[in-house]
Every structure is written in C-alpha cells, then in structure tokens.
Amino acid sequence: xxxxxxxxxxxxxxxxxxxxxxxxxxxxxxxxxxxxxxxxxxxxxxxxxxxxxxxxxxxx
Amino acid sequence: xxxxxxxxxxxxxxxxxxxxxxxxxxxxxxxxxxxxxxxxxxxxxxxxxxxxxxxxxxxxxxxxxxxxxxxxxxxxxxxxxxxxxxxxxxxxxxxxxxxxxxxxxxxxxxxxxxxxxxxxxxxxxxxxxxxxxxxxxxxxxxxxxxxxxxxxxxxxxxxxxxxxxxxxxxxxxxxxxxxxxxxxxxxxxxxxxxxxxxxxxxxxxxxxxxxxxxxxxxxxxxxxxxx
Numbered sequence: 001x002x003x004x005x006x007x008x009x010x011x012x013x014x015x016x017x018x019x020x021x022x023x024x025x026x027x028x029x030x031x032x033x034x035x036x037x038x039x040x041x042x043x044x045x046x047x048x049x050x051x052x053x054x055x056x057x058x059x060x
Numbered sequence: 061x062x063x064x065x066x067x068x069x070x071x072x073x074x075x076x077x078x079x080x081x082x083x084x085x086x087x088x089x090x091x092x093x094x095x096x097x098x099x100x101x102x103x104x105x106x107x108x109x110x111x112x113x114x115x116x117x118x119x120x121x122x123x124x125x126x127x128x129x130x131x132x133x134x135x136x137x138x139x140x141x142x143x144x145x146x147x148x149x150x151x152x153x154x155x156x157x158x159x160x161x162x163x164x165x166x167x168x169x170x171x172x173x174x175x176x177x178x179x180x181x182x183x184x185x186x187x188x189x190x191x192x193x194x195x196x197x198x199x200x201x202x203x204x205x206x207x208x209x210x211x212x213x214x215x216x217x218x219x220x221x222x223x224x225x226x227x228x229x230x231x232x233x234x235x236x237x238x239x240x241x242x243x244x245x246x247x248x249x250x251x252x253x254x255x256x257x258x259x260x261x262x263x264x265x266x267x268x269x270x271x272x273x274x275x276x277x278x279x280x281x282x283x284x285x286x287x
Contacts, residue, residue, distance in 0.1 A: 004098045004163050011102045011159040012083070015109070015152050019261070022148055026268050033275050040282055 068271065071264040078257035082250070090250040099163040104250055106156040108258040109149050110179075114217050116146030116262060117186065121214035124207035136203040137277070139210050141270045143189050145262055150183045175223040182216045189213065 001009075086104045093100035120142030127135035157176070158168045170176060189209050196202040241248055 002098070007159050007163045008098060008101050011156045012086075012105065014155050014159070015105055018148070018152055018155075019265075022265065023268075026265075026272060029272050030275075033272060033279060036279050036283075040279065040286065043286060 065267075068264070068267055071260065071267060075257070075261045075264045078253070078260050082254040082257040085246075085250040085253050090246050093247070096164070099160060102156055102160045102163075104254040105258070106153060106160060107251070108254040109156065110153045111255060112258040112262040113146045113149035113153055114221070115259065116142050116149060116266075117182075117210075117217060118214060120146060120210045124210035127203060127207045128211075131200075133203065134274075136207060137273055138270060139207060140193065141266055141273060143186055143210055143213075144269065145266050147183070147186050147190075148265075149258075149262060150179075150186065153179065154183060175220070178216075178220045178223040182213070182220045185213050185216060 082104070086101050090101065090104070092098055096103075120139045123135045123139035123142055126132060127139060157179075161170065161176075162168050189206065192209055193202060193206045196205055241251070243251070
C-alpha cells in the first residue's frame with residue numbers, strides 16, 4: 001500500500017469513526033431516555049388496579 | 061392534513077445502503093484522476109460532506125427564521141439540531157481536507173490559503189453558537205438570541221464556497237464551475253452517489269437526534285408535572 005493510499009484510507013476511516021461515535025452517543029442517550037420513561041411509568045398507578053373496584057358487583 | 065414522514069428505520073437502511081454503494085463506487089468503479097491520482101478519491105466524500113454541512117447550516121437558518129416569525133419552540137429545537145449536525149459534518153470536512161492537503165501539498169494546514177481559513181472561520185462561528193446558547197438560561201431569550209445568530213451565520217456560506225474559486229497560491233480542485241460539474245462519466249456518477257449518501261445520512265442523523273431531543277423535552281415536562 002502506497003503512502004497516498006494509506007492517507008485516503010485514513011480519511012475514510014476517520015469519517016466512519018466519527019459517524020459511529022456520534023451514533024453511539026445518540027444510542028446511549030436514547031437508552032437513558034427509555035430508562036426515564038420506565039421510571040415515570042412506574043410512578044403512575046396501574047389503570048387496571050384503579051378500575052377494578054369500580055366494576056359493578058353481581059347481585060343475586 | 062398531517063405531513064407524512066419517512067419512517068426512521070427506512071431512512072437508516074437507506075443511509076447504510078447508499079453509503080456502502082458510494083464507498084464501492086469510490087474504490088472500485090471511479091477511475092484515477094489524471095492530475096491528482098489516487099488522492100482525488102478523498103474528494104468524493106470531502107466535497108459531499110461539505111455540501112451536507114452547508115445544507116445543515118442553511119436548514120438551521122431557515123428554522124431560525126421560522127422561529128422568529130412564528131415563535132414556534134419546535135423550530136428553535138430544529139435549528140439547534142441542524143447547526144449541531146452542520147458542526148459534526150464540518151469537523152469531517154476539516155479532517156478529510158487536512159489529510160488531502162498533506163498528500164497533495166505536503167502540509168496539514170496552510171494559514172495563507174483563504175479557502176481553508178474561511179471554512180475554519182465558518183466552523184468556529186458555529187462553535188460559538190453553542191457557547192452563546194448555553195450561556196443563556198433556557199427560555200424565549202435564549203431561543204431568540206440563538207435564532208438571530210444562526211441567521212447571521214448563513215452569510216458566511218457563500219463566502220466560504222467562493223473562497224475555493226479565489227484560491228491562487230495552492231491548487232485546490234474545483235468540483236463545480238459556472239458551466240456545471242468539472243468532470244463527467246463514472247467520476248460524476250460516483251460523486252452524485254456520494255452526495256446522495258451524505259445528504260440522506262445527514263437527514264437520518266437529524267431525525268434521530270431531534271427525536272431524542274423532543275422526547276427529552278416531553279419527559280422533563282412530565283417529570284415537572286408529576287413532582
């Protein structure tokens with residue numbers, strides 16, 4: 001491999017690495033957001049347990 | 061009627077396919093340039109990335125204008141993400157350009173070259189955008205200041221673009237002239253492929269980032285409402 005070929009390859013590798021790092025950062029951020037959504041969902045009372053006592057009781 | 065948007069997974073797949081095809085064209089299809097030789101292959105991505113960066117900055121300015129006009133907070137966020145994308149692509153332009161300069165001119169950087177310095181000025185101008193934005197508390201004032209700054213920045217784009225045509229001391233290849241593209245055949249096909257790949261990649265990354273940012277804003281509001 002000549003020096004020019006090495007430089008050209010390095011240029012494309014740098015572009016690839018930068019895009020990869022950027023996508024990884026975005027993926028990590030989305031993971032954090034997903035965790036936060038789960039945490040908030042845990043705080044909200046479950047709809048089924050709230051609605052259960054409101055069901056009409058059987059008579060007769 | 062709501063706007064129909066291309067789903068993000070479809071965009072991601074298109075980006076991967078286009079970038080892979082462009083790379084295959086760059087290394088296996090495009091012929092060597094007669095004057096620049098093998099090093100010219102850097103230009104397929106270097107120029108495409110530069111145009112993608114300009115497009116991001118122009119979109120950022122357009123969203124900034126929309127924000128100032130309609131006072132839409134979504135436009136402020138979109139403008140911020142566009143500028144951020146532009147800066148990432150700008151970083152790639154500077155790095156790939158420096159590598160080409162090392163091959164062609166034997167030096168990584170030449171301060172006397174207008175096209176290099178003007179692109180660096182544009183880049184630093186947009187770096188300062190973030191310093192300005194994060195030095196002001198979140199709110200309408202921050203959004204307005206950022207929007208005005210992003211609008212001013214767009215003036216530097218034609219200056220940076222035309223500087224390549226004014227370059228005299230060192231030979232900087234001109235991809236486009238007043239008479240159209242400066243090349244034809246497979247070189248033009250490869251360049252168009254690389255340009256399409258970079259624009260689709262930029263749009264995909266934009267959609268990914270703005271999706272995360274909007275979710276972040278909604279979560280923050282929800283957290284405040286629940287507190």
